[in-house]
Amino acid sequence: MNPAGRPPRVLMVHNRYLTRAGEDASTDAEIGALRDFGWEVDLYEEDNRRIAEIGALGTGLRAIWSRESYRRISLRLRAQPYDVVHVQNFFPLISPAAHYAAKRAGIPVVQSLRNYRLLCAASTLHRNGKICQDCVGKLLPWPAVRHGCYRGSTAGSAAIATMLTVHRAARTWHRCVDLYIALSEFARDQFTSNGFAPDKIAVKPNFVLPDPGVGQGDGGYALFVGRLSPEKGVGTLLDAWRHIGNELPLKIVGEGPLAAELAARAETIPGVTLLGPRPLPQVYDLMGRASLQLVTSEWYEPFGRVVVEAFAKGTPVIASEIGAMAELIDHGRNGLRYQAGRAVALSQQVGDWLARPESHAPMRRAARATFEARFTAAQNVKQLTTIYRLAAARAGRTDSGALPTAYNRGADR
Numbered sequence: 001m002n003p004a005g006r007p008p009r010v011l012m013v014h015n016r017y018l019t020r021a022g023e024d025a026s027t028d029a030e031i032g033a034l035r036d037f038g039w040e041v042d043l044y045e046e047d048n049r050r051i052a053e054i055g056a057l058g059t060g061l062r063a064i065w066s067r068e069s070y071r072r073i074s075l076r077l078r079a080q081p082y083d084v085v086h087v088q089n090f091f092p093l094i095s096p097a098a099h100y101a102a103k104r105a106g107i108p109v110v111q112s113l114r115n116y117r118l119l120c121a122a123s124t125l126h127r128n129g130k131i132c133q134d135c136v137g138k139l140l141p142w143p144a145v146r147h148g149c150y151r152g153s154t155a156g157s158a159a160i161a162t163m164l165t166v167h168r169a170a171r172t173w174h175r176c177v178d179l180y181i182a183l184s185e186f187a188r189d190q191f192t193s194n195g196f197a198p199d200k201i202a203v204k205p206n207f208v209l210p211d212p213g214v215g216q217g218d219g220g221y222a223l224f225v226g227r228l229s230p231e232k233g234v235g236t237l238l239d240a241w242r243h244i245g246n247e248l249p250l251k252i253v254g255e256g257p258l259a260a261e262l263a264a265r266a267e268t269i270p271g272v273t274l275l276g277p278r279p280l281p282q283v284y285d286l287m288g289r290a291s292l293q294l295v296t297s298e299w300y301e302p303f304g305r306v307v308v309e310a311f312a313k314g315t316p317v318i319a320s321e322i323g324a325m326a327e328l329i330d331h332g333r334n335g336l337r338y339q340a341g342r343a344v345a346l347s348q349q350v351g352d353w354l355a356r357p358e359s360h361a362p363m364r365r366a367a368r369a370t371f372e373a374r375f376t377a378a379q380n381v382k383q384l385t386t387i388y389r390l391a392a393a394r395a396g397r398t399d400s401g402a403l404p405t406a407y408n409r410g411a412d413r
Contacts, residue, residue: 009040014088015096018048022305023114027088029209033377046093060159063092070097077105084388086110099176108395111177121160122149126299127229140165178389183303184324193238206305207380214314215288221249223290228256233296239343288313297318311371316363334366
């Protein structure tokens with residue numbers, strides 16, 4: 001029995017994307033894992049499909065402060081006891097009002113840093129094909145407005161810039177968050193080097209739930225899964241495949257702003273097939289049968305969920321050496337790394353892999369072993385429990401409610 005005589009309870013707060021993204025999948029995985037291990041998890045969520053009815057102006061105003069979210073979350077917190085409020089994504093419809101509602105109720109607040117929104121209006125630290133930190137360290141991120149960094153929109157960028165300015169000036173991120181979760185040491189360093197207190201950021205990776213099981217790797221193709229957008233390096237990927245062609249066919253799964261352009265380019269490159277978006281079970285099947293998974297990002301990936309998904313299927317990964325990739329890919333063991341943005345370097349790594357068939361089976365085993373050692377649900381819940389208790393202590397909750405004193409359930413699952 002826990003100290004409060006009831007299961008620990010968390011309110012998860014999440015704003016879902018218009019097109020399901022890795023952040024949505026990771027949030028769902030955390031909710032599922034906590035519930036599997038005995039937690040009571042309630043979800044307060046918004047969905048970006050509402051933007052069409054709210055309108056651009058209304059959405060911009062809500063991004064700064066949502067009275068609706070503040071009222072609804074406050075009612076939730078008064079209705080029953082919670083041990084922690086975990087904010088996954090608050091942009092744009094929930095807003096930092098969620099943090100204020102929780103702090104007013106005296107509930108510890110944890111904020112996941114799944115992108116760089118608190119540093120960058122575009123959330124990627126990437127512009128015009130290059131890493132960009134023009135707004136970092138500025139109270140008013142005016143360059144983002146000038147460049148229309150949020151979806152090419154000056155008005156949309158201005159709304160985000162205003163949100164960031166208001167809450168930086170109000171010290172919201174300092175006063176209303178007890179602990180942050182970065183997905184990698186690299187991502188943590190980006191925030192701590194830009195004014196966030198090191199002792200307020202814990203590192204906890206993403207994971208995969210349920211375990212999709214090991215694939216056979218018998219498909220004879222390479223696979224890319226992700227958003228078809230500039231920062232994902234899909235242009236570099238196609239440039240590399242001009243050198244590789246049918247030597248190793250390439251399948252591309254996903255959708256995004258570059259879909260039409262990539263489809264036109266793919267028609268001129270042998271061996272490339274665009275499959276469009278696919279349901280998750282089909283994606284996992286494709287991953288398990290793939291010879292290689294490709295992650296060609298050219299922005300500072302905070303983590304790279306698709307890498308762990310591939311590892312779960314036993315599929316080695318060739319990834320660009322940028323962001324958190326060096327923390328995930330052990331070069332030559334569970335995958336290979338190349339210099340980001342360099343098509344020739346990518347094609348060379350694929351060629352080297354093809355030339356060493358004796359390494360393929362050991363790499364598959366190592367990929368799966370990496371998943372089992374670092375990215376299971378049991379390990380993740382253990383880390384979350386520790387983070388939640390630390391947040392409670394930082395918030396002055398000496399009783400810490402129903403939070404378990406240690407991870408004590410299902411550790412060997």
